[in-house]
Amino acid sequence: MRTDLFHVFRSTPLGRETFMQSIYFCRTLDITLSVYVPEDTQFMMYFDHDAVQVKLDHSYLSDPASAVERVRALAANSGVETRFIDPINRTASNLPDLPTHFSFMCCPRSVSDQASKIGLGYIGPKVRHIIRSATFPVLLTPPVFKPWTSIAVLFGGSDSALNALRTGIVFAERSGFPLDLFIQQEQEPDYYIQRVHAAGLEKALARCCRRRYEFADGAFDHNLYNLPHDALVLSGAYGHGRIRNLLFGSKMEIAQTTLTTSMLVTGPQATAHLN
Structure with a gap:
């Protein structure tokens, strides 16, 4: 393939x-x-x-x-x-x-x-529609070419976030770049550990994870400042309204309006395949 x-x-x-x-x-x-x-x-x-x-x-x-x-x-x-x-x-x-x-x-x-x-x-309506419907993740780029030398996964514990984490681990192993995990805590800290463990990703994450950014307080957009400026950011996307509105999850919307790096977005129908 x-x-x-x-x-x-x-x-x-x-x-x-x-x-x-x-x-x-x-x-x-x-x-x-x-x-x-x-x-x-x-x-x-x-x-x-x-x-x-x-x-x-x-x-x-x-x-x-x-x-x-x-x-x-x-x-x-x-x-x-x-x-x-x-x-x-x-x-x-x-x-x-x-x-x-x-x-x-x-x-x-x-x-x-x-x-x-x-x-x-x-993000234009056609690009949103592609993300919502595509069976593959979509790479959103900044206006000017910007190399990335690390990988950052925005992890909220959802199935969509787990898909992004799986992709991030594979990318880290393939590229040799370190992976950082970013968590804006909305649940007890153990919740995120349990989600990773239940998905069977604990050992793989430990091998490639350089740092965990975990925030129990502070605004999400302010905390995003801590992410490396040269990271490829991975995130899941899912909607909360009628599909014709093409809305992403609230954290995804904030991230894509705040960060200037490339973002790989995994939509609700998408799975990353990297042989």
């Missing part, structure tokens, strides 16, 4: 920064980079229980003649295996139908809004 990250290439300076983040992710974890160079501003992604129609900002079609060569040039010196994705079919409305059997997907925080109109803390 191929382990890969899916990336929709935007041939602009901002798109280059996002692509460099994808290259770094793949090189660090030794996985394949699967790239789609769009020729249309819309495409479909069909998941097990949902279909997402993605509408891209027109900047994704900037300079299409040179886009493929730019992908090749950026990836050439990285040592990352890179392949191009072509639509499988077209829908009845003639939209490209893209495969969805990827291991991960990289997204800027919005794909359908002009970059000049978005900022930190904004």
Whole structure:
């Protein structure tokens, strides 16, 4: 089974920064980079229980003649295996139908809004819809390429958080980078230990965990300041409202509006696969 990250290439300076983040992710974890160079501003992604129609900002079609060569040039010196994705079919409305059997997907925080109109803390509705429906985790990137040299897991004890922790442990073992565990206590301290133990992750966590950040008081967003600035942050995402609102859990919303690092978000349908 191929382990890969899916990336929709935007041939602009901002798109280059996002692509460099994808290259770094793949090189660090030794996985394949699967790239789609769009020729249309819309495409479909069909998941097990949902279909997402993605509408891209027109900047994704900037300079299409040179886009493929730019992908090749950026990836050439990285040592990352890179392949191009072509639509499988077209829908009845003639939209490209893209495969969805990827291991991960990289997204800027919005794909359908002009970059000049978005900022930190904004995640566009299409990206939220992908996170809610995808069977793979989604890598949300900062505007500028920023290497990460450690892994931080936001752990609240939920099943979603356990999925993020499993992924973090595998990433730490694969990359050789240390893992930090961040807990904003809303339960008794033993609760979090018991959840890790019941999931069979206690020994694996002990092998790779560098530090536990546990806070019994203080505001969550203030405590996030203690996380290393060069960490890849892993978090689960789940909603508390009607699905059309596409709301994440409250802690996830606060984290993504506060942190400037890359975040790997595991949605309610997602499982990370890293052979």
